[in-house]
Amino acid sequence: SQELEQSPQSLIVQEGKNLTINCTSSKTLYGLYWYKQKYGEGLIFLMMLQKGGEEKSHEKITAKLDEKKQQSSLHITASQPSHAGIYLCGADWSSNYKLTFGKGTLLTVNP
Amino acid sequence: DGGITQSPKYLFRKEGQNVTLSCEQNLNHDAMYWYRQDPGQGLRLIYYSQIVNDFQKGDIAEGYSVSREKKESFPLTVTSAQKNPTAFYLCASSPWDGGLREETQYFGPGTRLLVL
Numbered sequence: 001s002q003e004l005e006q007s008p009q010s011l012i013v014q015e016g017k018n019l020t021i022n023c024t025s026s027k028t029l030y031g032l033y034w035y036k037q038k039y040g041e042g043l044i045f046l047m048m049l050q051k052g053g054e055e056k057s058h059e060k061i062t063a064k065l066d067e068k069k070q071q072s073s074l075h076i077t078a079s080q081p082s083h084a085g086i087y088l089c090g091a092d093w094s095s096n097y098k099l100t101f102g103k104g105t106l107l108t109v110n111p
Numbered sequence: 112d113g114g115i116t117q118s119p120k121y122l123f124r125k126e127g128q129n130v131t132l133s134c135e136q137n138l139n140h141d142a143m144y145w146y147r148q149d150p151g152q153g154l155r156l157i158y159y160s161q162i163v164n165d166f167q168k169g170d171i172a173e174g175y176s177v178s179r180e181k182k183e184s185f186p187l188t189v190t191s192a193q194k195n196p197t198a199f200y201l202c203a204s205s206p207w208d209g210g211l212r213e214e215t216q217y218f219g220p221g222t223r224l225l226v227l
Contacts, residue, residue, distance in 0.1 A: 009151075033216075035218075040199070040223070042115075042117075042219050042220045044218075048215050088154065090216075098159065098169070099216060100156075101155075102153055103151060104151075
Protein backbone atom coordinates (compact mmCIF):
# COMPACT_ATOMS: atom_id res chain seq x y z
CA SER A 1 0.00 0.00 0.00
CA GLN A 2 1.10 3.56 -0.53
CA GLU A 3 2.32 5.24 2.60
CA LEU A 4 3.35 8.68 3.68
CA GLU A 5 5.36 9.12 6.85
CA GLN A 6 5.79 12.49 8.49
CA SER A 7 8.28 13.26 11.24
CA PRO A 8 8.56 14.35 13.92
CA GLN A 9 5.03 14.03 15.32
CA SER A 10 5.61 17.08 17.47
CA LEU A 11 8.29 19.68 17.90
CA ILE A 12 8.92 22.31 20.53
CA VAL A 13 11.48 25.00 19.73
CA GLN A 14 12.61 28.27 21.19
CA GLU A 15 11.80 31.37 19.20
CA GLY A 16 14.60 32.16 16.77
CA LYS A 17 15.68 28.56 16.29
CA ASN A 18 15.66 26.74 12.96
CA LEU A 19 13.73 23.52 12.47
CA THR A 20 13.03 20.87 9.85
CA ILE A 21 9.99 18.65 9.25
CA ASN A 22 10.27 15.62 7.01
CA CYS A 23 7.84 13.76 4.79
CA THR A 24 8.77 10.39 3.27
CA SER A 25 6.81 8.55 0.60
CA SER A 26 6.85 4.81 -0.04
CA LYS A 27 6.86 5.45 -3.80
CA THR A 28 7.70 8.16 -6.30
CA LEU A 29 5.58 11.25 -5.97
CA TYR A 30 3.79 13.04 -8.75
CA GLY A 31 3.48 16.05 -6.47
CA LEU A 32 4.00 16.93 -2.81
CA TYR A 33 1.98 19.59 -1.02
CA TRP A 34 2.69 21.36 2.26
CA TYR A 35 -0.11 22.87 4.34
CA LYS A 36 -0.34 24.59 7.70
CA GLN A 37 -3.31 24.30 10.05
CA LYS A 38 -4.25 26.15 13.20
CA TYR A 39 -6.13 23.91 15.63
CA GLY A 40 -9.83 23.71 14.73
CA GLU A 41 -9.40 25.56 11.45
CA GLY A 42 -8.97 24.75 7.79
CA LEU A 43 -5.69 24.10 5.99
CA ILE A 44 -3.66 26.92 4.51
CA PHE A 45 -1.65 26.05 1.40
CA LEU A 46 2.09 26.72 1.72
CA MET A 47 3.88 25.19 -1.24
CA MET A 48 3.70 22.51 -3.92
CA LEU A 49 6.69 20.61 -5.31
CA GLN A 50 6.68 18.51 -8.46
CA LYS A 51 10.17 18.26 -9.90
CA GLY A 52 13.04 16.23 -8.47
CA GLY A 53 15.47 18.52 -6.69
CA GLU A 54 12.95 21.36 -6.62
CA GLU A 55 13.16 23.94 -3.86
CA LYS A 56 10.68 26.70 -3.07
CA SER A 57 10.72 29.42 -0.44
CA HIS A 58 8.14 31.72 1.03
CA GLU A 59 9.25 34.19 3.66
CA LYS A 60 11.18 32.07 6.18
CA ILE A 61 9.86 28.69 5.03
CA THR A 62 11.72 26.55 2.49
CA ALA A 63 10.47 23.27 1.06
CA LYS A 64 12.58 20.80 -0.89
CA LEU A 65 11.86 17.63 -2.86
CA ASP A 66 14.69 15.14 -3.33
CA GLU A 67 15.90 13.96 -6.72
CA LYS A 68 14.13 10.63 -6.37
CA LYS A 69 10.85 12.43 -5.59
CA GLN A 70 10.23 10.34 -2.49
CA GLN A 71 11.27 12.65 0.31
CA SER A 72 10.47 16.25 1.10
CA SER A 73 11.55 18.55 3.88
CA LEU A 74 10.12 21.78 5.23
CA HIS A 75 12.62 24.08 6.87
CA ILE A 76 11.75 27.12 8.97
CA THR A 77 14.47 29.63 9.63
CA ALA A 78 14.47 31.81 12.75
CA SER A 79 11.12 30.51 13.99
CA GLN A 80 8.50 32.85 15.41
CA PRO A 81 5.39 32.19 17.52
CA SER A 82 3.34 32.85 14.37
CA HIS A 83 4.84 29.68 12.87
CA ALA A 84 3.15 27.53 15.50
CA GLY A 85 0.53 25.11 14.28
CA ILE A 86 0.15 21.75 12.58
CA TYR A 87 2.11 21.16 9.40
CA LEU A 88 0.80 18.54 6.99
CA CYS A 89 2.28 17.08 3.85
CA GLY A 90 0.00 15.72 1.14
CA ALA A 91 1.07 13.25 -1.54
CA ASP A 92 -0.24 12.99 -5.07
CA TRP A 93 0.92 9.66 -6.49
CA SER A 94 -1.10 9.34 -9.64
CA SER A 95 -2.31 12.80 -10.72
CA ASN A 96 -5.92 11.74 -10.23
CA TYR A 97 -6.66 14.58 -7.85
CA LYS A 98 -6.56 12.41 -4.75
CA LEU A 99 -4.22 13.56 -2.02
CA THR A 100 -3.03 11.35 0.81
CA PHE A 101 -1.96 13.25 3.91
CA GLY A 102 0.63 12.56 6.54
CA LYS A 103 -0.42 12.56 10.18
CA GLY A 104 0.95 16.04 10.72
CA THR A 105 3.63 17.69 12.85
CA LEU A 106 2.53 19.84 15.78
CA LEU A 107 4.93 22.76 16.09
CA THR A 108 5.14 24.83 19.26
CA VAL A 109 7.34 27.92 19.30
CA ASN A 110 8.11 29.26 22.76
CA PRO A 111 8.80 32.99 23.05
CA ASP B 112 -14.37 37.49 -1.61
CA GLY B 113 -13.90 34.06 -3.20
CA GLY B 114 -13.66 31.09 -0.93
CA ILE B 115 -15.13 27.97 0.59
CA THR B 116 -17.75 28.11 3.30
CA GLN B 117 -18.76 25.27 5.59
CA SER B 118 -21.68 25.31 7.91
CA PRO B 119 -22.33 24.90 10.71
CA LYS B 120 -19.04 25.29 12.59
CA TYR B 121 -20.28 22.87 15.28
CA LEU B 122 -22.91 20.18 14.83
CA PHE B 123 -24.41 17.84 17.36
CA ARG B 124 -25.97 14.54 16.40
CA LYS B 125 -28.02 12.14 18.41
CA GLU B 126 -27.52 8.41 18.04
CA GLY B 127 -29.35 7.06 14.98
CA GLN B 128 -29.72 10.42 13.28
CA ASN B 129 -28.51 11.45 9.85
CA VAL B 130 -26.91 14.88 9.60
CA THR B 131 -25.86 16.91 6.58
CA LEU B 132 -22.80 19.13 6.45
CA SER B 133 -22.83 21.99 3.99
CA CYS B 134 -19.96 23.00 1.69
CA GLU B 135 -20.23 25.86 -0.78
CA GLN B 136 -17.53 27.40 -2.99
CA ASN B 137 -17.57 30.46 -5.23
CA LEU B 138 -14.16 29.84 -6.76
CA ASN B 139 -15.64 28.25 -9.90
CA HIS B 140 -13.68 25.08 -9.14
CA ASP B 141 -14.69 21.85 -10.84
CA ALA B 142 -13.43 19.41 -8.21
CA MET B 143 -14.58 19.17 -4.60
CA TYR B 144 -13.55 16.90 -1.72
CA TRP B 145 -14.56 15.84 1.76
CA TYR B 146 -12.01 14.82 4.39
CA ARG B 147 -12.28 13.60 7.92
CA GLN B 148 -9.65 14.55 10.51
CA ASP B 149 -9.19 12.71 13.79
CA PRO B 150 -6.56 13.56 16.42
CA GLY B 151 -3.20 12.14 15.41
CA GLN B 152 -4.63 10.68 12.20
CA GLY B 153 -4.11 13.38 9.63
CA LEU B 154 -6.77 13.81 6.94
CA ARG B 155 -8.58 10.91 5.31
CA LEU B 156 -10.53 11.25 2.06
CA ILE B 157 -14.24 10.41 2.27
CA TYR B 158 -15.61 11.35 -1.18
CA TYR B 159 -14.55 13.51 -4.07
CA SER B 160 -16.19 14.88 -7.19
CA GLN B 161 -14.52 16.11 -10.34
CA ILE B 162 -17.66 17.24 -12.12
CA VAL B 163 -21.32 17.92 -11.47
CA ASN B 164 -23.50 14.81 -11.07
CA ASP B 165 -20.47 12.58 -10.59
CA PHE B 166 -18.54 11.56 -7.49
CA GLN B 167 -16.21 8.80 -6.31
CA LYS B 168 -15.59 7.07 -3.01
CA GLY B 169 -12.45 7.90 -1.14
CA ASP B 170 -10.67 5.77 1.43
CA ILE B 171 -13.36 5.84 4.14
CA ALA B 172 -16.73 6.27 2.37
CA GLU B 173 -18.71 3.76 4.46
CA GLY B 174 -21.47 5.47 6.44
CA TYR B 175 -21.34 8.65 4.35
CA SER B 176 -23.17 9.89 1.27
CA VAL B 177 -22.78 12.93 -0.99
CA SER B 178 -24.46 14.69 -3.89
CA ARG B 179 -23.17 17.10 -6.50
CA GLU B 180 -26.17 18.70 -8.18
CA LYS B 181 -24.52 22.10 -8.56
CA LYS B 182 -20.93 23.03 -9.29
CA GLU B 183 -20.65 25.21 -6.21
CA SER B 184 -22.18 22.81 -3.68
CA PHE B 185 -21.07 19.42 -2.31
CA PRO B 186 -23.04 18.45 0.81
CA LEU B 187 -21.98 15.49 2.95
CA THR B 188 -24.50 13.36 4.85
CA VAL B 189 -23.25 11.42 7.84
CA THR B 190 -25.67 8.52 8.17
CA SER B 191 -26.55 6.43 11.19
CA ALA B 192 -24.44 3.67 9.65
CA GLN B 193 -21.29 5.63 10.50
CA LYS B 194 -20.37 4.11 13.84
CA ASN B 195 -17.85 6.70 14.96
CA PRO B 196 -18.85 10.02 13.41
CA THR B 197 -17.28 12.35 15.97
CA ALA B 198 -14.54 14.15 14.04
CA PHE B 199 -13.53 17.37 12.31
CA TYR B 200 -14.78 17.47 8.71
CA LEU B 201 -13.03 19.50 6.05
CA CYS B 202 -14.26 20.37 2.58
CA ALA B 203 -11.87 21.36 -0.21
CA SER B 204 -12.03 22.37 -3.85
CA SER B 205 -9.61 22.66 -6.73
CA PRO B 206 -9.66 23.63 -10.38
CA TRP B 207 -9.51 20.95 -13.02
CA ASP B 208 -6.45 21.64 -15.12
CA GLY B 209 -6.64 18.64 -17.38
CA GLY B 210 -4.24 16.61 -15.29
CA LEU B 211 -1.40 19.10 -15.23
CA ARG B 212 -1.83 19.35 -11.50
CA GLU B 213 -0.52 22.89 -11.33
CA GLU B 214 -3.22 23.80 -8.87
CA THR B 215 -3.75 22.79 -5.30
CA GLN B 216 -6.73 22.10 -3.10
CA TYR B 217 -8.20 24.98 -1.12
CA PHE B 218 -9.86 24.18 2.19
CA GLY B 219 -12.87 25.46 4.04
CA PRO B 220 -12.82 26.27 7.79
CA GLY B 221 -14.25 22.88 8.82
CA THR B 222 -17.23 21.54 10.77
CA ARG B 223 -16.80 19.75 14.09
CA LEU B 224 -19.37 16.99 14.53
CA LEU B 225 -20.12 15.68 17.99
CA VAL B 226 -22.35 12.73 18.83
CA LEU B 227 -24.49 13.08 21.93
